[in-house]
Amino acid sequence: MMDSLDTFRLYVNDGLSDEEIAAQAARYQPLAQDLRDLIVLSIQSRGGDDDILAARKHLSDAKSILERDRETGPYGTRFNDSGTFRTWGNAAIGLRNPIAPPLDLQFEDDGRVWADFHLHAGYEGPAGFAHGGVSALVLDQLLGDTARHAGAPGMTGTLTVKYRQPTPLGDLRCEALLDRIEGAKAFAMGTISGPDGVCVEAEGVFIAPKWMREQREHTGVQGVQ
Numbered sequence: 001m002m003d004s005l006d007t008f009r010l011y012v013n014d015g016l017s018d019e020e021i022a023a024q025a026a027r028y029q030p031l032a033q034d035l036r037d038l039i040v041l042s043i044q045s046r047g048g049d050d051d052i053l054a055a056r057k058h059l060s061d062a063k064s065i066l067e068r069d070r071e072t073g074p075y076g077t078r079f080n081d082s083g084t085f086r087t088w089g090n091a092a093i094g095l096r097n098p099i100a101p102p103l104d105l106q107f108e109d110d111g112r113v114w115a116d117f118h119l120h121a122g123y124e125g126p127a128g129f130a131h132g133g134v135s136a137l138v139l140d141q142l143l144g145d146t147a148r149h150a151g152a153p154g155m156t157g158t159l160t161v162k163y164r165q166p167t168p169l170g171d172l173r174c175e176a177l178l179d180r181i182e183g184a185k186a187f188a189m190g191t192i193s194g195p196d197g198v199c200v201e202a203e204g205v206f207i208a209p210k211w212m213r214e215q216r217e218h219t220g221v222q223g224v225q
């Protein structure tokens with residue numbers, strides 16, 4: 001089980017320059033998009049035995065190349081001296097994670113957070129509609145980042161999700177705002193909307209864990225992001 005020390009080890013100042021971070025983003029983001037395209041093709045290809053075997057051979061070659069120089073374990077949260085944070089492995093927003101839709105969250109000065117995003121065929125639950133767990137993933141990240149944006153980063157304590165109508169796959173919008181902060185707890189609420197209006201509503205409580213509160217008390221530093 002991970003304790004707070006393990007958590008801290010996954011918050012790393014790796015000292016990269018902003019230029020190197022930009023170069024890495026330009027290098028790895030297209031790879032994630034290629035893999036996203038492959039997820040859809042895995043579902044939609046009509047290839048016969050020969051085509052699929054040939055494609056798998058190419059993928060096997062690609063795996064061998066990517067394995068030549070690699071890290072192990074989760075990506076964590078990395079940052080540099082100019083304060084650029086990267087959560088590139090994150091399942092909802094990670095720049096290097098093909099599982100992520102991804103959400104490109106927009107932070108407004110008035111505290112609202114929103115994103116236009118796309119759920120492809122790989123996010124299907126009920127036929128033709130988004131999986132409810134994927135909607136919860138999107139809302140968890142959105143509301144959590146809304147709390148963080150308001151200066152109250154925390155782990156999800158409770159996320160309440162109400163599915164008002166089926167969420168179509170395709171182009172969607174999510175938006176959220178902070179309701180209030182009470183001590184260690186931040187309350188946020190948000191929605192996912194499709195062409196026919198709001199499909200999913202959520203409320204979330206995001207809690208600064210005890211170890212983070214103690215760190216703040218001792219150092220005066222707000223804490224991890």
Ligand SMILES: CCCCCCCCCCCCCC(=O)SCCNC(=O)CCNC(=O)[C@H](O)C(C)(C)COP(=O)(O)OP(=O)(O)OC[C@H]1O[C@@H](n2cnc3c(N)ncnc32)[C@H](O)[C@@H]1OP(=O)(O)O
Nearest residue numbers: 140141144145148153154155156157158205207209210225
């Ligand atoms: C680490 C920070 C990360 C920051 C990420 C920013 C990026 C954001 C985007 C990421 C988005 C994705 C995010 C993810 O996916 S986060 C991943 C999913 N969430 C988790 O895994 C959380 C697991 N649980 C915990 O870590 C702890 O139990 C937490 C942190 C929840 C409590 O911790 P701690 O044990 O230290 O708390 P406390 O006992 O001193 O109680 C403190 C207060 O909280 C109240 N309470 C307790 N539990 C709950 C509950 N479940 N619901 C509602 N309220 C609860 C409690 O009554 C008390 O209230 P009050 O008496 O003061 O009124």
